[in-house]
Amino acid sequence: MNAPTTTQEQQALGQQRWIGASVARPNGRRLVDGAAVYVDDIRLPRMLNVFFVRSPYASARIKGIALDAARKSKGVVAIYTGADLARRIAPMLATLAHFKGMKAAEQPCLAIDRVCWQGEPVVAIVAQSRHLAEDAAQHVQIDYEELPVVTDMERALDADAPVIHPDLGDNLCFTREIDTGNWDETATSSDLVIERTFRFPRHTGVCLEGRSVIGDYSVSDKRLTVYISHQAPNMIQDCYARLLGLTESAVRVICRDVGGSYGIKTHVYGDELATCAISMDLGRPIKFVADRIESFTSDIHSRDHKVSIRMAFAKDGTLRGIDFLDMLAIGPYSVYPRTSVVEGNQIVNITGQWYRHDAYRAKMVNVFTNMAIYSNYRAVGHPVAVGVTEAMMDSAARALGVDPVEIRRKNLLRDEQFPCSTPSGMKFECMSHHRCLDKITAMMDLPRLRKEQASLRQKGIYRGIGIVSMIEITNPSAMFYGVGGARISAQDGCTVKMEPGGGIVVLNGCGEQGQGTETIFAQVAADALGVDFADVRVVTGDTDATPYGGGTWASRGAGVGGEATWQAARALRENILALAAVVLETSADRLEIRAGKVVDVLTGEEKTSLAELGRIAYFRPDTLGSFQAELCVTRHFVPKAYPFTFTNGALACHLEVDVDTGFIKLLKFWAVEDCGTVLNAQLVDEQMRGSIVQGIGPTLYEQCLYDERGQLLNGNMADYLVPMAYEMPDMEIGHISTPTKSSELGAKGAGEAGTAGAPGAIMNALNDALSPFRVEMFDMPFTPEKVLRALGRIDD
Amino acid sequence: MDQVTVRLSLNGAEVEASVEPRMHAIDFLRERYELSSPRVGCEHGVCGACTIRVSGRIVRGCLLLAVQLDGADVQTLEGLTAAGEIADLQQAFHERNAMQCGYCTSGMLMASQEYLQTATSCSREAIREHLSGNYCRCTGYEAIVDAVAKVAVSRGLKLLGDNA
Numbered sequence: 001m002n003a004p005t006t007t008q009e010q011q012a013l014g015q016q017r018w019i020g021a022s023v024a025r026p027n028g029r030r031l032v033d034g035a036a037v038y039v040d041d042i043r044l045p046r047m048l049n050v051f052f053v054r055s056p057y058a059s060a061r062i063k064g065i066a067l068d069a070a071r072k073s074k075g076v077v078a079i080y081t082g083a084d085l086a087r088r089i090a091p092m093l094a095t096l097a098h099f100k101g102m103k104a105a106e107q108p109c110l111a112i113d114r115v116c117w118q119g120e121p122v123v124a125i126v127a128q129s130r131h132l133a134e135d136a137a138q139h140v141q142i143d144y145e146e147l148p149v150v151t152d153m154e155r156a157l158d159a160d161a162p163v164i165h166p167d168l169g170d171n172l173c174f175t176r177e178i179d180t181g182n183w184d185e186t187a188t189s190s191d192l193v194i195e196r197t198f199r200f201p202r203h204t205g206v207c208l209e210g211r212s213v214i215g216d217y218s219v220s221d222k223r224l225t226v227y228i229s230h231q232a233p234n235m236i237q238d239c240y241a242r243l244l245g246l247t248e249s250a251v252r253v254i255c256r257d258v259g260g261s262y263g264i265k266t267h268v269y270g271d272e273l274a275t276c277a278i279s280m281d282l283g284r285p286i287k288f289v290a291d292r293i294e295s296f297t298s299d300i301h302s303r304d305h306k307v308s309i310r311m312a313f314a315k316d317g318t319l320r321g322i323d324f325l326d327m328l329a330i331g332p333y334s335v336y337p338r339t340s341v342v343e344g345n346q347i348v349n350i351t352g353q354w355y356r357h358d359a360y361r362a363k364m365v366n367v368f369t370n371m372a373i374y375s376n377y378r379a380v381g382h383p384v385a386v387g388v389t390e391a392m393m394d395s396a397a398r399a400l401g402v403d404p405v406e407i408r409r410k411n412l413l414r415d416e417q418f419p420c421s422t423p424s425g426m427k428f429e430c431m432s433h434h435r436c437l438d439k440i441t442a443m444m445d446l447p448r449l450r451k452e453q454a455s456l457r458q459k460g461i462y463r464g465i466g467i468v469s470m471i472e473i474t475n476p477s478a479m480f481y482g483v484g485g486a487r488i489s490a491q492d493g494c495t496v497k498m499e500p501g502g503g504i505v506v507l508n509g510c511g512e513q514g515q516g517t518e519t520i521f522a523q524v525a526a527d528a529l530g531v532d533f534a535d536v537r538v539v540t541g542d543t544d545a546t547p548y549g550g551g552t553w554a555s556r557g558a559g560v561g562g563e564a565t566w567q568a569a570r571a572l573r574e575n576i577l578a579l580a581a582v583v584l585e586t587s588a589d590r591l592e593i594r595a596g597k598v599v600d601v602l603t604g605e606e607k608t609s610l611a612e613l614g615r616i617a618y619f620r621p622d623t624l625g626s627f628q629a630e631l632c633v634t635r636h637f638v639p640k641a642y643p644f645t646f647t648n649g650a651l652a653c654h655l656e657v658d659v660d661t662g663f664i665k666l667l668k669f670w671a672v673e674d675c676g677t678v679l680n681a682q683l684v685d686e687q688m689r690g691s692i693v694q695g696i697g698p699t700l701y702e703q704c705l706y707d708e709r710g711q712l713l714n715g716n717m718a719d720y721l722v723p724m725a726y727e728m729p730d731m732e733i734g735h736i737s738t739p740t741k742s743s744e745l746g747a748k749g750a751g752e753a754g755t756a757g758a759p760g761a762i763m764n765a766l767n768d769a770l771s772p773f774r775v776e777m778f779d780m781p782f783t784p785e786k787v788l789r790a791l792g793r794i795d796d
Numbered sequence: 797m798d799q800v801t802v803r804l805s806l807n808g809a810e811v812e813a814s815v816e817p818r819m820h821a822i823d824f825l826r827e828r829y830e831l832s833s834p835r836v837g838c839e840h841g842v843c844g845a846c847t848i849r850v851s852g853r854i855v856r857g858c859l860l861l862a863v864q865l866d867g868a869d870v871q872t873l874e875g876l877t878a879a880g881e882i883a884d885l886q887q888a889f890h891e892r893n894a895m896q897c898g899y900c901t902s903g904m905l906m907a908s909q910e911y912l913q914t915a916t917s918c919s920r921e922a923i924r925e926h927l928s929g930n931y932c933r934c935t936g937y938e939a940i941v942d943a944v945a946k947v948a949v950s951r952g953l954k955l956l957g958d959n960a
Contacts, residue, residue, distance in 0.1 A: 024890050024891050024893065025890075025893065028890050028893065028895060028898070029890055030898075031895045031897075031898030031901050032886040032889045032890050032895060032898075032901055032905065033873075033877050033886065034832075034833030034872070034873030034874050034877055034901075034902045034905075035833070035874075035877075036898045036899075036901075037832075038832075038835070038899065040826075040832075040836070041832040043830070129827075131823075205933075206931075206933060207897075207899075207933060208835070208837045208843060208845055208897070208899040208900055208931060208932075208933055209835070209837075209897070209899045257897070257898060258897060259835070259897050259898070259899030260897045260899055260933050260934060261897070262933070289836075291836075291839060292837070292838045292839055292840060513896075513897055514895070514896030514897030514898060514934050515896065516893070516896075682892075682893055683893060686893050686896065686935060686936075686939055689935065689936035689938050689939065690896060690933075690934045690935050690936045691936075692936055693935075693936035693937070694933070694936075716838065716840050716842075717837075717838040717840055717842040717843055717931070718838075718840055718841075718842050722931060722933070723936075723937075724928045724929075724930075724931060724937075725923075725924040725925075725927040725928050725930070725932075725937040725940070725941065726921075726924045726925050726927075726928040727928075728924070728936060728937050728938070730920075730938055730941075731936065731938055754936075
């Protein structure tokens with residue numbers, strides 16, 4: 001008989017299912033024991049530390065660098081300038097061919113002749129310890145001539161604005177427009193056109209573990225080992241090899257425990273690359289760990305948008321068209337190798353696309369500024385795309401006197417309309433918007449909340465309810481980067497092998513940064529093989545060990561790495577049964593693996609164990625005649641049927657506004673997500689909760705504040721506010737499951753939807769709470785001061 | 797710089813060391829004794845990743861100098877783990893997935909244990925308030941609150957509030 005090939009078939013056969021179970025993460029145990037190993041915990045023989053002297057100016061010419069005094073400082077081994085390292089490192093130029101017309105300048109890993117943002121590394125000091133390197137830094141004298149800066153995105157393209165890269169002609173990095181050509185006539189013939197302007201603050205990821213790397217070059221082996229806190233080991237291997245003039249095989253990248261990443265750690269940073277170049281120069285291990293101020297000024301920032309949008313409706317609430325301009329301010333460079341334009345590109349691709357409409361005109365304008373470098377951060381573009389769409393739906397509902405849930409029901413794509421293409425050109429396979437909306441309103445007991453809201457308003461208590469429907473890009477194909485020429489793998493490989501003792505080892509290109517990636521791979525392999533979860537060990541984060549892959553970003557770990565695991569484990573299962581058939585002198589289709597034993601498929605009678613098969617295959621192959629056992633199998637997977645696998649869902653927020661102080665208290669969050677097949681229910685729920693709170697941060701608290709000279713004013717955790725436990729609500733999570741047919745597992749991504757949806761949900765709840773005052777707010781973060789200004793309670 | 801001799805109890809062992817007066821306690825523990833469970837996060841006393849226990853009270857390792865540890869009884873998560881003092885709490889964190897990247901976890905456990913030792917009754921709000929000096933970027937905090945509340949009940953504390 002044929003083996004069951006889908007999880008559904010397995011379930012029908014009553015087999016043990018690890019897939020879906022809320023098993024605890026085996027690799028979580030060392031985290032609670034205090035035994036995790038982050039890069040800063042790694043100590044290598046003869047290791048030195050590097051400290052980077054960074055620019056205090058946002059734009060300046062470097063007139064001279066005096067290093068003599070610093071070289072004499074205690075413990076200093078070597079000092080490098082940008083010009084020194086340029087001899088070892090090729091500059092980074094991040095443009096991709098599918099972003100037509102995009103411009104960018106080459107970025108040196110350390111500044112040469114001029115600096116373009118406050119925090120740009122200028123001088124590298126290598127010393128016996130970080131303390132001694134910092135001591136020496138006080139003796140480095142850099143003569144700067146401060147230059148005019150560009151910090152205001154709306155003036156960056158003015159004729160009299162300073163041009164950051166004169167060779168590029170102006171400060172325009174990239175612009176793109178999608179136009180169905182019928183907005184004007186649609187707007188003219190619609191009953192209502194509403195127009196609003198939104199601001200989304202520049203903010204950053206605030207990983208608790210700073211970026212960190214150890215470059216360990218062996219002069220003897222001519223090989224560079226890179227221990228790095230990162231999400232994409234093979235991408236680092238490729239980029240470092242090319243930029244440092246090494247072959248791929250001369251670079252090994254190891255990612256052990258990673259203390260937070262969220263997209264911040266998917267990029268190539270000049271200081272990290274310089275650390276490895278210095279290791280090659282000195283032939284010794286060199287460690288760099290970013291401290292907190294370095295993190296704030298040299299990690300990538302994200303968002304920073306001004307969106308001017310119009311949406312046209314019929315008076316019954318039917319959406320007819322969308323027209324918007326998204327201005328966004330990146331830093332002075334496009335960040336290598338993913339660029340700094342994906343955020344805006346996603347926004348023109350997806351804004352409003354989960355609603356039916358005829359007319360779509362969307363334009364994005366990316367401008368260079370003298371602020372920190374900027375690129376992809378969790379839920380790239382989605383908080384903006386979802387936030388503006390959903391706030392506009394609520395504004396329209398208020399203007400038309402339509403219930404906010406009903407206006408969504410009227411316009412959301414219906415299940416039977418999939419698969420479909422949208423006005424922006426996105427292709428959607430399958431979604432469940434109406435089921436998600438029905439489920440979330442039931443979870444909330446919306447009628448009760450509305451009743452309570454009305455009665456509390458009589459007492460001067462202002463509560464608001466905000467609901468959003470949303471989509472999220474996951475499991476990207478090569479359409480994301482590969483088609484543009486980026487050497488970032490869309491496919492992932494997985495090797496699954498059986499050890500002589502019958503244990504299973506999974507080696508996967510997608511790694512772990514706390515999501516539970518390794519755990520779900522073990523669950524998938526256990527079910528695919530028919531073994532116990534505890535008998536599966538997972539190895540990730542070592543380019544010498546794992547098959548080539550893209551790594552963990554864009555919510556691709558489960559859908560891409562998980563599917564590769566499934567297919568490799570299914571293939572190994574067939575090989576094990578073929579071996580068993582030879583040993584047992586029967587036919588493989590009469591055998592099955594259950595709980596680590598080979599059994600008769602009909603009677604369930606135990607025939608042999610995996611350990612016995614391992615013994616024979618590895619130590620007594622002479623008894624197998626001409627049969628060659630293959631107990632190590634590799635399979636690769638890449639999504640091909642669709643450019644992206646979109647998930648969908650609904651989020652809701654309940655909050656209370658204190659109209660005297662302007663404080664917003666979050667009372668509760670709900671989320672219903674459809675990520676297809678759920679591989680581990682608890683891990684999916686915790687991804688949702690964590691990502692919701694990362695969406696709450698920049699909606700209420702987080703913002704990188706710059707002055708007119710391009711100085712970051714709040715580069716520490718006392719002044720840059722992040723969500724802490726006391727202010728955060730409890731979050732109730734529900735699921736609808738519409739598996740993708742583009743893989744056997746059916747899993748879509750689950751890591752980013754909360755960050756995508758929470759800002760819109762809060763904005764809608766806030767504007768619902770403020771509706772008695774006929775006030776709407778669209779300028780995040782919604783600080784108490786802004787709330788009071790909107791209410792007219794304070795003015796200048 | 798002149799070295800200063802400090803003598804302290806470190807996870808139950810008596811140690812003596814000479815340190816620069818400027819050395820921070822967190823660097824002293826991590827670099828001198830390779831006790832890596834307290835993590836360096838903000839270096840500003842805000843994030844709580846470097847939380848250690850000094851003579852019975854939790855403190856921020858980044859706001860304390862090594863010389864201030866002279867004569868103190870210092871415990872890190874390594875010490876609590878070895879002694880089995882918080883085995884139930886660690887188990888609850890693990891089962892509830894109250895850690896994702898794990899970088900905040902040492903500090904969260906130290907702060908949670910102090911809460912459990914000092915609280916006379918327990919509520920989710922009180923847990924959240926007590927843990928508000930510890931930053932976690934991954935979990936959204938709810939799983940951590942769940943884990944601490946579960947241990948509170950199992951240790952005999954009464955859980956108040958409607959979210960029990």
